[in-house]
Amino acid sequence: MSNEYILVKQSKPLYGTVKASGAKNAALPIMAALILNSGKNVLKNIPNSTDVKQMIKLLEDLGAKIFFDTKNNYLEVDTSEINNFEVKSEIMNKMRASILVMGSLLARFNKAKVAMPGGCLIGARPIDFHLKGFLKMGVNVKEQIPFFDVTFMNKGVVNNKIILEYPSVGATENLAMFACLKKGRTIIINAALEPEVLDFLDVLKKMGAQINIKLPATIEIIGVEKLNSVEHEIIPDRLEVGTLLLACAVCKGEIHVENAQSEQMDVFLEKLKEMGHEVECNDGIKLKATDLPVAVGFKTGPHPGFPTDLQAPMLVAQCVANGRSIIEETVFENRLMHTIELQKMGAQIKIYGNKAQVNGVEYLYGTEVIATDIRASAALVISGLVAKGETKILGIHHWKRGYDKLEEKLKKLGANISF
Ligand code: EPZ
Numbered sequence: 342m343s344n345e346y347i348l349v350k351q352s353k354p355l356y357g358t359v360k361a362s363g364a365k366n367a368a369l370p371i372m373a374a375l376i377l378n379s380g381k382n383v384l385k386n387i388p389n390s391t392d393v394k395q396m397i398k399l400l401e402d403l404g405a406k407i408f409f410d411t412k413n414n415y416l417e418v419d420t421s422e423i424n425n426f427e428v429k430s431e432i433m434n435k436m437r438a439s440i441l442v443m444g445s446l447l448a449r450f451n452k453a454k455v456a457m458p459g460g461c462l463i464g465a466r467p468i469d470f471h472l473k474g475f476l477k478m479g480v481n482v483k484e485q486i487p488f489f490d491v492t493f494m495n496k497g498v499v500n501n502k503i504i505l506e507y508p509s510v511g512a513t514e515n516l517a518m519f520a521c522l523k524k525g526r527t528i529i530i531n532a533a534l535e536p537e538v539l540d541f542l543d544v545l546k547k548m549g550a551q552i553n554i555k556l557p558a559t560i561e562i563i564g565v566e567k568l569n570s571v572e573h574e575i576i577p578d579r580l581e582v583g584t585l586l587l588a589c590a591v592c593k594g595e596i597h598v599e600n601a602q603s604e605q606m607d608v609f610l611e612k613l614k615e616m617g618h619e620v621e622c623n624d625g626i627k628l629k630a631t632d633l634p635v636a637v638g639f640k641t642g643p644h645p646g647f648p649t650d651l652q653a654p655m656l657v658a659q660c661v662a663n664g665r666s667i668i669e670e671t672v673f674e675n676r677l678m679h680t681i682e683l684q685k686m687g688a689q690i691k692i693y694g695n696k697a698q699v700n701g702v703e704y705l706y707g708t709e710v711i712a713t714d715i716r717a718s719a720a721l722v723i724s725g726l727v728a729k730g731e732t733k734i735l736g737i738h739h740w741k742r743g744y745d746k747l748e749e750k751l752k753k754l755g756a757n758i759s760f
Contacts, residue, residue: 347718347734347748349725350757351707354594354630357754361582361598362388362745363414363575366650367537369438370514371544371575372396375418376403376445377522378548380570384416387575388745391738395436399428403442414745420570423449430456430487436742437461440468441511443491444518447480451493457486462713464673470512474503478519478527498525499564508533508558508643514541520562521550529560535644536605540576547571579605581747583651584719586628588751590618590658591727593630596754601626608647612637612655616662636664636701641672653679653720659699660688661727668697679717682710686728704729712736715743722748726756 363386373396375382387393389411397407397416403426406419426446433439433456446453458468472482472489479495503516513533520527532538534554542560546552548568553561582601589596590613603610603622610620617631636659641649649672659666660683670676677697680690685708689700707730712718718740725732734740737760740747748758 345737345760347722347737347740348759349707349722349732349734351729352592352726352757353755355589355592355596355754355756356594358597358599359585359750359753360600361577361585362386364388364537364540364578364580365390365392365743366510366535366580367540368393368575369396370441370537370541371573372400372418373441373445373514374518374541374544374548375400375405375420375571376423376442376449377518377545378568378570379421379423380419382418382420382570383572384418385414385574386577387414387416388578389414390745391742392436392438395432396438399432399439399442402429402432426450426452427454428456433458437466438511440471441514443471443489444515447475447491447493448519448522453491454488456488462678463676468511470505470507470509471515474505474512474516474529475519477501477503478516478523480519493523499523499527500525501527503527503529505529505531507531510535510538513538513560517542517545517552517560517562520564521545521552521568523564525564527562527564529562530558532558532560533643534558536576536579536602544571544573547573577602580648580650580716581744582606582626583609583648584654584723584747585750585754586613586626587654587658588723588726588756589628589754590616590630590634591661591723592756593632594755595627595629597625597627599625606648608645609651609655612639612647616658634658634662636662636666636699638666638668640669643672649673649676650716652676653716654723656680656697656699657683657720657723659701660690660724661703661705662701664701666699668699670695676714678713679720682717682721683724685710686724686732688724706730707732709733709735712739715739718743719747722751722758726751726758
């Protein structure tokens with residue numbers, strides 16, 4: 342555990358206008374997809390976060406030539422000299438999203454060697470849906486702990502119907518990348534269609550992939566011979582937008598996130614309105630916080646349901662709202678650990694399996710707390726902004742993994758936050 346920390350003090354109401362960075366969960370699969378072509382690619386609005394830098398390292402290790410202008414969030418990736426299909430275990434263990442290169446390496450080389458990605462605190466995070474899909478498509482999977490050796494001998498035509506038992510984001514992306522360059526027709530049923538997955542599919546189409554999205558949640562892919570290099574601007578990060586709005590909801594005040602795309606987050610915004618906050622969506626998203634927030638319950642689920650990645654920060658808003666709320670986490674089996682840290686701050690929370698019962702209190706009290714994942718770090722920063730006194734948040738490498746100077750944006754709005 343790094344001993345870096347963020348210091349957050351009780352803040353006055355927030356005011357002003359900010360812009361959200363590019364979405365990490367779109368940038369990572371899109372960067373993995375560049376392996377499908379051999380050329381000079383340009384990605385704009387790429388967040389300068391640790392996870393993105395980790396994916397850059399992975400691609401460079403495979404032979405890509407990369408230039409990252411971090412000031413302008415501009416990334417050039419030349420994939421013409423990628424000549425390696427093996428991902429080192431020390432790279433895999435640093436970031437689960439490394440598993441996303443399995444599909445694109447298989448498509449390019451008909452083989453790949455990747456290690457089982459590390460699970461993490463929010464759950465075991467297996468890759469069985471990925472492997473089942475690859476097997477169905479004729480890929481041979483050899484497990485040599487900690488590695489998976491995958492090969493595709495079938496020079497014939499693939500014609501597959503992949504049924505995902507759960508709309509897994511990573512499995513959808515991995516299988517789609519592989520299918521793009523394999524002769525034949527693949528359909529993925531019960532696919533994930535989060536905004537970040539749609540942005541990723543847009544990039545594949547820009548490269549020349551033949552992809553149709555059909556109801557209900559079905560992706561049809563007709564394989565092509567070759568894919569071209571691409572230029573693309575990553576969508577804004579709805580998860581950062583949600584965190585900014587929730588910081589204002591608890592501190593009070595009025596903020597404007599000018600590049601937010603409200604249509605990506607309807608359920609979340611509806612819940613903010615149910616709390617009594619004024620939300621306006623005709624130009625980005627504007628939030629005017631209510632002085633008397635009403636506690637609301639919610640249940641996370643696949644898109645367009647309430648996003649699991651906003652569960653922790655939204656739970657904080659219930660801790661200081663009026664009334665009782667029940668929050669149910671259905672996506673990950675262990676994603677309520679931030680409640681232990683919030684209880685240290687005086688939050689009234691009871692856990693029943695994957696449900697948290699929150700009774701709103703008037704005050705939280707600053708203390709030393711530990712972040713357990715990216716979104717827990719966002720939740721604890723928000724709790725520090727509203728708690729009396731000072732909150733010292735350890736494990737802040739998670740914050741840097743998921744956000745590009747979000748602390749600067751919050752400071753600009755008047756938050757009392759420093760590294
Ligand atoms: C993506 O993770 C995101 N990460 C996660 O964001 C996000 O929380 C998650 O989707 C759900 O929206 C990236 O896009 C890089 P899943 P992913 O496959 O693809 C289980 C963040 O904070 N599962 O949809 O790993 C899995 O354990 C991160 O930015 C299997 O059982 O999510 C989980 O319980 C956290 N077998 C559920 O499905 C599998 O083969 C959803 O996982 C795959 C997944």
